[in-house]
Amino acid sequence: MRYLIAFLTLLSTATFAQDSTGYLEGNNVRALLSNRGVFFNDNSLGRPAYEFPKNSENHLVYANAFWFGAQTELGDLKIAAETYGVAGRDIYPGAITADGLAEAPETPYADDVYIISREEILFHSTNYTVWDYVAPDAITNWPAHGDVSMGLAENLAPFADLNGNGIYEPALGEYPEIRGDHAAYIILNDKGGLHTQTGGDPLGIEMHFMFYQYESADYLNNTTFVNLRVINRSSTNYPEFVVGNYMDADIGFAGDDQAGVSEDHSLVYAYNGDLTDEGTGPSPGYGENPPAIGIVGLNHVPAVYCLTDIEGMGDPVTPVDYWEALTGTGTCEVGDDPPGDRRMFMAAPSVSLNAGEVVCRDYAIINAWGGTPLENAAALEGIADDVIDFYAAEPNIYCEFFVSLPEKEEPITFELYPNPSNGSFAVTAEGNYDLSVFAIDGRLVYTKENNTGKTEIQLNVAVGTYVLVLENDAQQMTQKLVIQ
Ligand SMILES: [Ca+2]
Ligand SMILES: [Ca+2]
Ligand SMILES: [Ca+2]
Ligand SMILES: [Ca+2]
The missing domain is CATH 2.60.40.3080 (Immunoglobulin-like)
Incomplete structure (x- = not known):
């Protein structure tokens, strides 16, 4: 956790519109999401907001954010990143224009946190013709389409186009295409304002996040998935493009944690560095043998793993610092530090992201409980393997669905x-x-x-x-x- 947060929050809230937030709480995890680009954090109170078990007042994450870096054909650097969303920001709500300028509309568009359950979708499918049925807001307002007259892309969030006409029609029984039993959809961009976090040049990207959870009797009930689609809305080709996941995990009390890397399992993780979690603030604490938490790369093997704290990653300040962290060329010492406040970072391998293209990155946030902190950390490896297998068996339609398809082709008859x-x-x-x-x-x-x-x-x-x-x-x- 960070300590200046309450003070800095007062400074920053004056300049920005009210954040839109919502809880994804479909299983044993209660995760706060926002259109601010920082997740699992209660920005208004400066508190952790990845509660496990749900309703326990104990949390496993202080904040989770994503970093994006690109290099142009000319070698120019583009960076967008968030950490806690208090000292500065690079990431803003809503969709941006698809004409290559990647401009943000004056009034952010499709900028809410849209939360919907499988149950609501099934109920909608069977009841949409009933005269007094009112669809949930998230179905009615699902950001399926951008306003083309504003220059936005026609297709944004995936939906079931049952009559195949390319138009989202919830009144005809069409519905959001989600994964899991409960999902949240959030569209963000890096062109909605100045990059005050990194000082980097914007990439002109639109980021579509689908956070989702399953109700289950096994480890899935303690898991939150993240599907991230990054769309290059700019007219610039990026021969190199990298996404990193930055997580400040706090196992209850932040000051006694340890972290680790398991490259064979595409995993970074944090666990309590001693046997007892004392709790902090309104959290009662996990007591003896607290759980461990990890992030797993699902559709990619991460190329960079980094632990300790943000300073240990080479103290990213300039855009070059962030690029070095993303590409693993900066310093990152795990060391034999005594237990303390740990942060984790992992970055996907560099890929090309040309103008108009889409890249997908999928993650699972898992936890393990029931043994000593070290046993829990070790148990995460088996859970990481299981969740990768589970993910691989799902129909993988979310990267291809609509967005990456050519929009001007004649439809197949x-x-x-x-x-x-x-x-x-x-x-x-x-x-x-x-x-x-x-x-x-x-x-x-x-x-x-x-x-x-x-x-x-x-x-x-x-x-x-x-x-x-x-x-x-x-x-x-x-x-x-x-x-x-
Ligand atoms: Ca339709
Ligand atoms: Ca702790
Ligand atoms: Ca302790
Ligand atoms: Ca921490």
């Missing part, structure tokens, strides 16, 4: 007949295409690749509504499929 059907139907389309069918809860129930012309399908699934996805090299189309 295809026929689905009969629909509704008893499970026996045919799809006819031009060219070579892949077919998948998803249940309404996102489960993949059928897939067949490399089809041409007419494809006969016999589905043995429960009666209900499904989503057929037809995909070729260039595009993806969806159609509601009803089995009676």
